[in-house]
Structure formats: structure tokens, C-alpha cells
Amino acid sequence: xANDSPPDPAATFRELVTTWERNVNSLANQVxxxxxxxxxxxxxxxxxxxxxxxxxxxxxRRLAAMNMPTREDIIRLAEKLSDxxxxxxxxxxxxxxxxxxxxxSDVAPASxxxxxxQPPADYLNKEKPR
Amino acid sequence: MTNTETARDDIGSRVRGMVxxxxxxxxxxxxxxxxxxxxxxxxxxxxLYGRGTLQLxxxxxxxEELYRVPVLMVMAxxxxxxxxxxxxxxxxxxxxxxxxxxxxxxxxxxxxPEERGLTLEDxxxxxxxxxxxxxxxxxxxxxVSVIGYCxxxxxxxxxxxxxxxxxxxxxxxxxxxxxWSKMGLTTVWNDRRYFDVDQVAxxxxxxxxxxxxxxxxxxxxxxxxxxxxxxxxxxWNDEFVRSYRAFERWGDETLPLAGEYMRQTTKELSWGNKxxxxxxxxxxxxxxxxNITVPILSxxxxxxxxxxxxxxxxxxxxxxxxDKEEILLKGGHVSLIAGPxxxxxxxxxxxxxxxxxxx
Numbered sequence: 001x002a003n004d005s006p007p008d009p010a011a012t013f014r015e016l017v018t019t020w021e022r023n024v025n026s027l028a029n030q031v032x033x034x035x036x037x038x039x040x041x042x043x044x045x046x047x048x049x050x051x052x053x054x055x056x057x058x059x060x061r062r063l064a065a066m067n068m069p070t071r072e073d074i075i076r077l078a079e080k081l082s083d084x085x086x087x088x089x090x091x092x093x094x095x096x097x098x099x100x101x102x103x104x105s106d107v108a109p110a111s112x113x114x115x116x117x118q119p120p121a122d123y124l125n126k127e128k129p130r
Numbered sequence: 131m132t133n134t135e136t137a138r139d140d141i142g143s144r145v146r147g148m149v150x151x152x153x154x155x156x157x158x159x160x161x162x163x164x165x166x167x168x169x170x171x172x173x174x175x176x177x178l179y180g181r182g183t184l185q186l187x188x189x190x191x192x193x194e195e196l197y198r199v200p201v202l203m204v205m206a207x208x209x210x211x212x213x214x215x216x217x218x219x220x221x222x223x224x225x226x227x228x229x230x231x232x233x234x235x236x237x238x239x240x241x242x243p244e245e246r247g248l249t250l251e252d253x254x255x256x257x258x259x260x261x262x263x264x265x266x267x268x269x270x271x272x273x274v275s276v277i278g279y280c281x282x283x284x285x286x287x288x289x290x291x292x293x294x295x296x297x298x299x300x301x302x303x304x305x306x307x308x309x310w311s312k313m314g315l316t317t318v319w320n321d322r323r324y325f326d327v328d329q330v331a332x333x334x335x336x337x338x339x340x341x342x343x344x345x346x347x348x349x350x351x352x353x354x355x356x357x358x359x360x361x362x363x364x365x366w367n368d369e370f371v372r373s374y375r376a377f378e379r380w381g382d383e384t385l386p387l388a389g390e391y392m393r394q395t396t397k398e399l400s401w402g403n404k405x406x407x408x409x410x411x412x413x414x415x416x417x418x419x420x421n422i423t424v425p426i427l428s429x430x431x432x433x434x435x436x437x438x439x440x441x442x443x444x445x446x447x448x449x450x451x452x453d454k455e456e457i458l459l460k461g462g463h464v465s466l467i468a469g470p471x472x473x474x475x476x477x478x479x480x481x482x483x484x485x486x487x488x489x
């Protein structure tokens with residue numbers, strides 16, 4: 001029997017979207033994959049960052065004139081605190097037992113569930129470690 | 131019943147179905163527009179350790195008897211790790227837990243301004259070794275298997291090659307690029323003649339999430355709109371919408387990057403291609419991939435636009451392991467780990483590979 005049912009508009013819509021997406025992505029990748037696009041994109045970014053840098057410096061001068069800390073000062077302070085934190089971690093780690101992990105004899109007792117599970121027999125046939 | 135009557139009934143039921151779906155689209159579309167973000171990462175877990183950008187989760191085991199060797203998953207630094215635990219039934223973590231693995235995950239918070247100086251050394255010589263130590267303490271086991279995704283895979287490779295005598299039992303790299311000269315658009319855009327990474331790192335300190343997200347989205351510029359069109363048509367389909375929203379949230383929650391880390395990865399990995407050439411030195415240690423001798427599995431996607439096939443292909447030739455395998459699957463960079471192909475193909479293959487090496 002011939003299939004005389006009408007086409008499903010939803011399926012047609014989905015196909016159209018997929019085709020459109022594939023074509024747009026492909027075209028865009030061709031354009032954006034060129035050296036000239038890369039140069040233009042990075043040039044625009046360079047200008048934006050230069051503007052941001054200039055604004056930041058101007059703001060820094062104003063804050064300094066008002067005898068107030070800049071964002072940079074606050075970050076530097078936070079960095080010092082992080083450094084102290086890192087030192088503490090290092091001390092903690094060396095107390096734990098440092099190196100490439102904890103030696104086998106020094107590890108804590110195993111957690112409650114038994115670690116005795118074995119893979120199903122058919123896994124061993126399919127996945128033989130070499 | 132005649133053929134004509136059957137066809138008429140068929141058309142009638144199809145029209146009824148279309149009308150029904152149109153009504154549901156309206157009702158559910160309103161719910162969609164007014165509801166909050168998708169609920170993701172629901173598998174029960176505890177935060178075992180946290181420091182700045184670093185978070186280490188331990189998931190509650192779901193099997194009575196576990197494999198001896200615990201699994202530590204390392205997320206890419208640009209995204210949240212809930213892609214490993216997207217939704218119940220669509221969660222790699224949940225799958226592994228049910229199959230008897232003890233699962234730990236390294237996730238990243240957005241780095242704070244004072245963490246702008248983080249480097250590959252921090253990630254591979256401090257964060258990962260610290261987390262491995264925590265996993266050892268928590269489980270009482272010396273051996274640990276590591277699964278790294280994308281840049282998490284790169285970090286895992288650097289860790290493994292610089293800690294060749296360490297406790298690593300097995301290494302799994304998911305969509306992990308090693309030849310950075312074959313990274314498609316990323317390679318073109320990172321052209322050292324035009325891309326001033328020093329200016330980016332020095333000016334921004336922390337490279338904003340929008341900057342990173344744009345880099346990803348520009349590689350498939352029609353994807354977002356196409357996704358929205360698809361979900362508007364599929365609004366009646368709760369499963370589809372739920373999954374779409376979870377993925378959408380994951381994409382939206384792209385993380386910022388520490389400027390120093392971006393500078394180093396651009397110069398050492400992208401421009402120098404040193405992971406591929408074997409010249410990479412991290413924390414004074416050689417990160418030559420031939421140092422890696424543990425069993426290694428590389429899982430790659432055929433249509434991966436972020437880590438193209440050419441960039442992932444050389445991995446197994448470069449490592450020193452005898453026990454090595456590559457699995458090439460259909461799908462893209464994200465669908466490989468959390469899409470329908472992941473559920474049906476990748477997770478079972480990964481589980482089998484790990485299971486026989488985790489006793």
C-alpha cells in the first residue's frame with residue numbers, strides 16, 4: 001500500500017532547523033577560520049582592552065588622590081592572604097604524608113563498604129588488560 | 131475497514147495529536163518561561179575538600195560492594211562539573227555509582243581576583259595531588275583511577291607524566307587534545323601574530339566567563355538559536371525540555387579563567403605545542419607523555435569541534451603505556467559524556483574498561 005498520509009509538519013520543521021544550523025555553522029566557520037578574520041577579531045579586542053586599561057588607570061589615580069585603596073590594592077591584599085592559606089595547606093600536607101600521595105601503609109582505614117567487588121565474568125573476556 | 135477509512139482515521143488522530151501538542155506547547159511554554167534554572171547535580175554528595183577555586187566532592191556510594199580502586203574525575207577548568215551528574219538517569223556519576231565505583235569529582239569555582247596568578251603548576255602539582263591524597267585518606271586505598279574531561283584530561287595527563295611513580299592506577303582521557311596545532315578555529319584565533327595574550331592576562335587578571343563563552347559559541351554560532359527553535363517545537367516533551375534546560379544551564383555557567391593560566395596554556399600548549407612535542411616542563415618536572423605507563427583509555431568524539439579528532443588522535447602513540455585503547459564514538463564534545471550516545475555507548479564501554487582494572 002502506498003503511504004498516502006500527509007507529511008508531519010513538526011518533522012519538516014525539525015529538518016529545516018537542522019539544515020539551517022548546519023549551513024550557518026559551516027558558512028560561519030569558513031569566514032571565521034580565515035587569517036583576516038582572526039586579525040580583525042584580535043585587533044578589536046586589543047582596542048577594547050586598551051580602553052579598559054586606560055579607564056582603570058584613570059580611576060586608580062582618582063582613588064589615590066582621595067587616599068582610598070584601588071581594586072588592585074584589595075587584590076594584592078587578598079593574594080597575601082591566599083599565600084598564607086597555601087603555606088598552611090603545605091604544612092598540613094607535609095603532616096599528612098607528602099610526596100606522590102600517601103604511602104600504602106599510611107592510608108586511613110577503609111570506609112564501611114567492602115571493596116571486594118569483582119567484574120562480571122563476561123567483562124574479563126571483552127576487556128582483557130594487556 | 132477500507133484503506134480510505136484507515137487513512138482518514140490516521141489523519142484524524144494525527145490532527146488531534148498536533149492540536150494536543152499545540153495546546154501543551156502553550157501551557158508548558160508558560161511554565162518554561164516562568165520557572166527557575168534547571169535542577170542539576172542531584173546525586174547525593176559531600177564536599178570533601180575546598181580551597182579557593184578547587185572543590186572535591188565525594189558521592190555517596192550506591193552499591194553494597196565496591197571496586198577496590200576509587201575513581202577521581204577531573205573537570206575542565208572552563209565549566210562546572212555537574213555535566214558529569216546532569217540529571218537522574220542522565221548522569222555518568224550515578225551510572226558509575228550504581229555499577230559499584232566509589233566516585234570523587236574535582237569541580238572548579240570561578241577563580242577569585244586573588245587567584246589570577248594560578249598556573250598549570252597549581253592545577254597539576256598541587257590541586258590534583260592534594261585531591262588524590264584526600265581520596266586515599268577517605269577510602270583507605272593507595273591506588274586511584276583518574277578520569278579527565280577535555281582540559282581536565284590535559285591536566286590529568288600533565289599530572290600523570292610528572293608523577294610517573296605516583297598512585298595512579300588507570301587513566302581515562304575524555305575528548306582530550308594533545309596536538310594543539312590541530313585545534314581548528316581555536317588554533318586560528320590563537321595565532322601569535324594577532325592574539326596578544328599578555329595584554330589579555332595583564333589587563334583582565336581574571337578572564338571573564340563571557341569572554342570564554344563567546345569563544346565557545348562563536349565556533350557554532352547557530353547552535354543556540356537552533357536549540358531554542360527545537361525546544362519551542364518540543365515543548366510538549368517533558369524529557370526533551372528537561373535535558374535541554376540542563377545543558378543550557380551548563381553552557382550558561384561557563385567559568386572565568388585565571389589570566390596567568392590562560393597565558394601559560396596559550397604560550398606553552400597552543401603556541402609551543404609542548405604537550406605534543408614532549409618539551410613541556412611543569413613545576414620543574416618533565417611532562418613528557420612517554421613517562422605515562424599506566425593503563426590508559428582515550429575516548430574521543432567523531433564530530434568534536436572543540437577538541438577535533440586530529441588533536442586527540444596522537445595521544446596513544448605518545449604515551450609509554452602498553453595497555454592502551456582508544457574508543458571513537460559518534461557525537462560531539464558534550465554529547466559524548468552526557469547525551470543519549472553517552473548513556474547507550476560510552477558509559478557502558480568505560481565501565482567495562484575500568485571494572486577489570488579496578489580490583
